[in-house]
Amino acid sequence: MKRFDTSGAPYLQPKNSVSQMMTRLLLSLAPAAAAYTWFFGPGLLLNILVASIVGILAEAAVLNLRKRPLRPYLGDGSVLVTAVLFAWCLPPATPWWITATGMIFAVVFAKHLYGGLGHNPFNPAMAGYVLVLISFPQEMTRWLPITTLASNGPDALQTVWATFTGQFGGGLQWDAVTMATPLDYVKTELARLTTMPEIKSHVMFGDFAGRGYEWVGNFIALGGAWMIYKNVIRWHIPVAVILGVLIPATLAYVVDPGSNGSPGLHLFSGATLLGAFYIATDPVSAATSPRGRLIYGLGVGVITFVVRKWGGYPDGIAFGVLLMNAAAPLIDHFTRPRVYGNEQ
Amino acid sequence: MMNKSPRAKSFHGGLALNGHKLESTSGTLKTAAVPAQLILPLTQHAGRAAVPVVNAGDRVLGHQEIARPDGEVSCSLHAPTSATVLGVQRLPIPHPSGLMGDCLVLQPDGKNEFGNFLPAMDPDHLDLPSLLTRVSDAGIAGLGGATFPTATKLAGAAASTGITLVINGAECEPYITCDDMLMREQADQILLGAKIVLDALGAQRALVAIERDKLKALESMSAAIDRLGDPRFQLEKIFTIYPAGGERQLIQVLSGKEVPAGKLPIDIGYLCQNVATLAAIYRAVKDGHPLVSRITTVTGSGIAEPGNYLTMLGTPLGALAESAGGYSPKASRLIMGGPMMGIALPSDEVPVVKATNCMLVLQEDEVRATGDQMPCIRCGECEQACPSQLQPQELYWHIRGNDLAGADELNLSACIECGCCDFVCPSHIPLSQYYRFAKSQVRLLDARRVQSDIARQRFEDRKERLDSEAARRKQRLEEKRKKRASQEKAPKAIKGEIDAILARSKAKQTDADEGGETQ
Ligand code: SF4
Ligand code: SF4
Numbered sequence: 001m002k003r004f005d006t007s008g009a010p011y012l013q014p015k016n017s018v019s020q021m022m023t024r025l026l027l028s029l030a031p032a033a034a035a036y037t038w039f040f041g042p043g044l045l046l047n048i049l050v051a052s053i054v055g056i057l058a059e060a061a062v063l064n065l066r067k068r069p070l071r072p073y074l075g076d077g078s079v080l081v082t083a084v085l086f087a088w089c090l091p092p093a094t095p096w097w098i099t100a101t102g103m104i105f106a107v108v109f110a111k112h113l114y115g116g117l118g119h120n121p122f123n124p125a126m127a128g129y130v131l132v133l134i135s136f137p138q139e140m141t142r143w144l145p146i147t148t149l150a151s152n153g154p155d156a157l158q159t160v161w162a163t164f165t166g167q168f169g170g171g172l173q174w175d176a177v178t179m180a181t182p183l184d185y186v187k188t189e190l191a192r193l194t195t196m197p198e199i200k201s202h203v204m205f206g207d208f209a210g211r212g213y214e215w216v217g218n219f220i221a222l223g224g225a226w227m228i229y230k231n232v233i234r235w236h237i238p239v240a241v242i243l244g245v246l247i248p249a250t251l252a253y254v255v256d257p258g259s260n261g262s263p264g265l266h267l268f269s270g271a272t273l274l275g276a277f278y279i280a281t282d283p284v285s286a287a288t289s290p291r292g293r294l295i296y297g298l299g300v301g302v303i304t305f306v307v308r309k310w311g312g313y314p315d316g317i318a319f320g321v322l323l324m325n326a327a328a329p330l331i332d333h334f335t336r337p338r339v340y341g342n343e344q
Numbered sequence: 345m346m347n348k349s350p351r352a353k354s355f356h357g358g359l360a361l362n363g364h365k366l367e368s369t370s371g372t373l374k375t376a377a378v379p380a381q382l383i384l385p386l387t388q389h390a391g392r393a394a395v396p397v398v399n400a401g402d403r404v405l406g407h408q409e410i411a412r413p414d415g416e417v418s419c420s421l422h423a424p425t426s427a428t429v430l431g432v433q434r435l436p437i438p439h440p441s442g443l444m445g446d447c448l449v450l451q452p453d454g455k456n457e458f459g460n461f462l463p464a465m466d467p468d469h470l471d472l473p474s475l476l477t478r479v480s481d482a483g484i485a486g487l488g489g490a491t492f493p494t495a496t497k498l499a500g501a502a503a504s505t506g507i508t509l510v511i512n513g514a515e516c517e518p519y520i521t522c523d524d525m526l527m528r529e530q531a532d533q534i535l536l537g538a539k540i541v542l543d544a545l546g547a548q549r550a551l552v553a554i555e556r557d558k559l560k561a562l563e564s565m566s567a568a569i570d571r572l573g574d575p576r577f578q579l580e581k582i583f584t585i586y587p588a589g590g591e592r593q594l595i596q597v598l599s600g601k602e603v604p605a606g607k608l609p610i611d612i613g614y615l616c617q618n619v620a621t622l623a624a625i626y627r628a629v630k631d632g633h634p635l636v637s638r639i640t641t642v643t644g645s646g647i648a649e650p651g652n653y654l655t656m657l658g659t660p661l662g663a664l665a666e667s668a669g670g671y672s673p674k675a676s677r678l679i680m681g682g683p684m685m686g687i688a689l690p691s692d693e694v695p696v697v698k699a700t701n702c703m704l705v706l707q708e709d710e711v712r713a714t715g716d717q718m719p720c721i722r723c724g725e726c727e728q729a730c731p732s733q734l735q736p737q738e739l740y741w742h743i744r745g746n747d748l749a750g751a752d753e754l755n756l757s758a759c760i761e762c763g764c765c766d767f768v769c770p771s772h773i774p775l776s777q778y779y780r781f782a783k784s785q786v787r788l789l790d791a792r793r794v795q796s797d798i799a800r801q802r803f804e805d806r807k808e809r810l811d812s813e814a815a816r817r818k819q820r821l822e823e824k825r826k827k828r829a830s831q832e833k834a835p836k837a838i839k840g841e842i843d844a845i846l847a848r849s850k851a852k853q854t855d856a857d858e859g860g861e862t863q
Contacts, residue, residue, distance in 0.1 A: 001662060001691055001692060001693050002662060002671065002675075002678075002691065002692050003690060003691050004675075004676060004677055004678040004688070004689060004690055004691065004692070005676060005677060005688075005690075005708070006677075006688035006689065006690050007688055007711070007712075007714050008688070008714075008774055008776075008777040008780075009683075009684060009685050009686060009687065009688070009763055009776065009777075010683060010684040010685070010712070010763035010766050010767055010776065011677065011679060011683045011684075011686070011688065011706065011711045011712060012361070012518070012683045012684065012712060012767055013710065013711065013712045013713075014712060014766070014767055014768070014769065014770075014772055015767075015768075016725070016768060016769070016770040017770050017771075017772065018718050018721060018770045018771055020770070021723075021770055072716070072718060073718075076718060078721075116719065117718070117719050117721065118718075118719030118720050118721045118722065118771075119719065231725075234724070234728070283721050283722045283723040283724065284721050284722050286722075288722050288724040288727065288735070288737065289724065289727060289735070290724075290728075293724075336735065337727070337733045337735070338733065339605075339732060339733055339734055339754075339755040339758050340355075340356070340592065340596075340602055340605075340731070340732040340733050340734075340758050341592070341602045341603055341604050341605040341606075341607075341732075341758055342604075342605045342755055342758065
């Protein structure tokens with residue numbers, strides 16, 4: 001007689017794991033990060049570095065307090081994903097204490113106060129971002145110009161210096177180098193009654209959106225497509241978010257091209273693509289069923305457009321995501337699929 | 345007929361799995377050796393235990409009835425060969441907990457003498473009552489794995505008209521190939537058995553459903569249909585996707601129709617029979633042979649010579665493994681059935697029973713690990729994979745939250761325990777184990793769910809078994825609780841039960857968890 005170990009069915013090894021999903025997500029962002037660095041200098045990488053270190057430390061501290069095992073929960077990679085997405089939303093060379101504040105808020109309050117991985121109703125990265133956006137309004141609008149346009153821009157060392165001290169050093173002042181993002185610029189200029197064609201003649205604009213930003217956007221979309229191909233995410237949310245932005249943007253543009261940004265500008269500016277593929281797709285805080293995800297994504301897109309056009313901030317992805325996070329349980333409730341053999 | 349494109353997959357979800365079918369189909373059908381002892385559990389079918397009609401010391405001939413059915417939903421047992429009855433003993437039966445059950449133990453005398461206990465009948469002139477009697481006398485139960493007594497199932501179809509018989513040759517779980525082999529080698533018997541059923545029920549149509557990648561089976565069955573020349577038979581190629589062989593999924597593929605909740609396939613005019621069951625019916629009618637053997641796939645990396653073996657019921661799995669060249673050195677997991685719905689057995693003393701379509705032996709590193717469960721991240725992958733279009737993640741939250749009524753409201757009863765959700769879950773949550781557990785609890789708590797007569801009968805027969813399982817579980821939990829009492833406070837009943845189940849599988853003790861039926 002031979003004895004065997006037992007366990008419950010099914011016995012086949014699963015092909016997927018949380019850490020694999022997170023790793024793939026991070027990998028898929030690498031080309032876009034490289035493009036970003038190429039166009040805007042190492043500021044993004046520094047943000048990511050600060051956010052990751054602070055994030056991991058905060059996560060470890062909270063796990064410790066909650067008496068949870070460190071390895072599986074740190075190893076799942078979710079805190080790194082939060083860190084990277086949060087860091088991506090910040091202007092390059094954001095002073096480290098701002099990044100740290102947002103990240104600690106994201107991990108401690110938005111994630112663990114609600115019960116940690118899988119239980120947070122709000123997207124932690126966006127919660128952290130909105131906190132710093134409100135708390136540090138000035139610093140959050142200090143964007144660096146594309147390196148090829150700024151002969152007087154900071155070099156790599158000055159960017160590092162700025163990240164860790166808040167100043168570039170070498171006599172370089174923030175006012176001298178920062179530049180509005182395309183969305184920012186459009187918003188302020190439109191408020192001054194400048195027309196869109198005039199606005200678009202600014203050197204910062206490329207073919208349909210901000211120079212440099214277009215390329216980053218392309219790589220983000222490519223990374224997102226690869227994630228869909230690899231089943232890290234499903235197509236519903238990205239498509240719905242993009243449609244949610246594009247449909248009203250196109251309507252507005254058709255009606256009044258003079259005072260509305262083109263659909264291309266909307267798609268490739270700000271966080272539209274990053275939001276569609278990487279932020280709104282955070283499964284924990286999104287709707288779950290395919291129909292629910294379409295509604296959720298459309299909501300995120302439309303709110304984004306509304307904030308951009310009428311709200312007080314140049315971009316609206318963060319608000320769209322957080323508001324739809326709050327609506328997700330309701331959406332899930334009303335979009336429950338019909339179960340086999342049952343009436344609707 | 346062979347060139348028709350396959351039926352589209354028309355049920356939700358499902359999985360494209362690595363089939364692992366070649367290992368066991370490269371050779372032909374072999375015959376397993378007669379073991380030193382045959383162990384025949386009195387319960388090897390869904391329903392009540394059979395009642396022994398022989399005594400210790402009796403000599404029995406092959407095909408002689410050794411236990412008769414007890415009530416409507418039960419099944420008789422026959423001696424696979426001439427032997428001496430050693431008596432009824434409590435021995436391990438196919439159950440993951442190593443549960444013991446009453447078994448008739450026979451010692452074959454090696455003479456292989458058979459008696460003529462059931463007269464041969466004319467397959468062309470058989471009315472339904474005679475067929476039902478014969479199927480019952482021959483001890484036939486569904487050989488696809490569910491082992492519901494076939495006579496009872498056929499009797500349930502007696503009142504229906506316009507029946508479509510579905511001949512289930514879709515063997516969707518990885519590794520299992522016994523039906524494939526049967527279709528290759530005994531196609532005519534399957535079809536003749538099906539014809540007997542068709543004639544007796546006055547049914548118009550028989551659909552032979554086979555996955556499109558079973559080329560040899562398709563070829564052999566197609567040729568047999570041509571030979572039979574009965575226009576009621578039609579070959580249906582279907583897509584290879586798990587669980588297309590599940591009764592409800594297969595009907596959906598073939599007809600686009602769903603079996604309404606709480607109903608049986610026959611309520612919408614479909615009667616499914618596994619190919620091996622039909623072949624057994626043919627032999628019972630034509631030759632008067634009761635069900636005393638079956639084809640079992642012996643496979644997996646833990647087996648030296650994988651293949652399909654014609655095996656006497658009652659052959660201990662260890663002896664069957666010997667016939668298949670023995671175990672390979674790293675064999676560490678024994679599964680009866682397939683890798684998705686089979687049951688893991690603690691020892692190979694357990695015998696081949698009517699349900700044993702497969703003996704799967706795997707190495708430790710091929711089997712999913714337990715205990716690496718993460719929280720649900722609401723990714724919805726489980727929902728995408730669920731053939732019943734449930735929301736497994738929501739069921740899981742309800743069950744974890746001790747809310748059985750909530751889970752029931754979300755149609756827990758529609759779960760077919762296929763394990764698709766487990767397989768795709770990135771958090772490695774043993775979802776279907778939760779559902780199996782919760783379903784057994786709900787069934788106990790709420791008899792109203794059971795609507796049709798047959799289902800009610802089944803329920804009552806099951807209740808007894810579940811009661812004893814629950815009692816056993818409770819006792820174990822009590823013991824565990826006592827042990828733990830000093831360290832932590834006792835968990836709530838249901839969550840505690842689940843945790844106990846999980847703890848057991850984590851600890852990889854031999855007395856693991858809930859079993860549930862295969863298929
Ligand atoms: S085990 Fe149940 S819930 Fe999971 S996929 Fe199968 S039917 Fe759906
Ligand atoms: S697959 Fe697992 S993690 Fe994803 S929603 Fe289902 S239960 Fe949760």
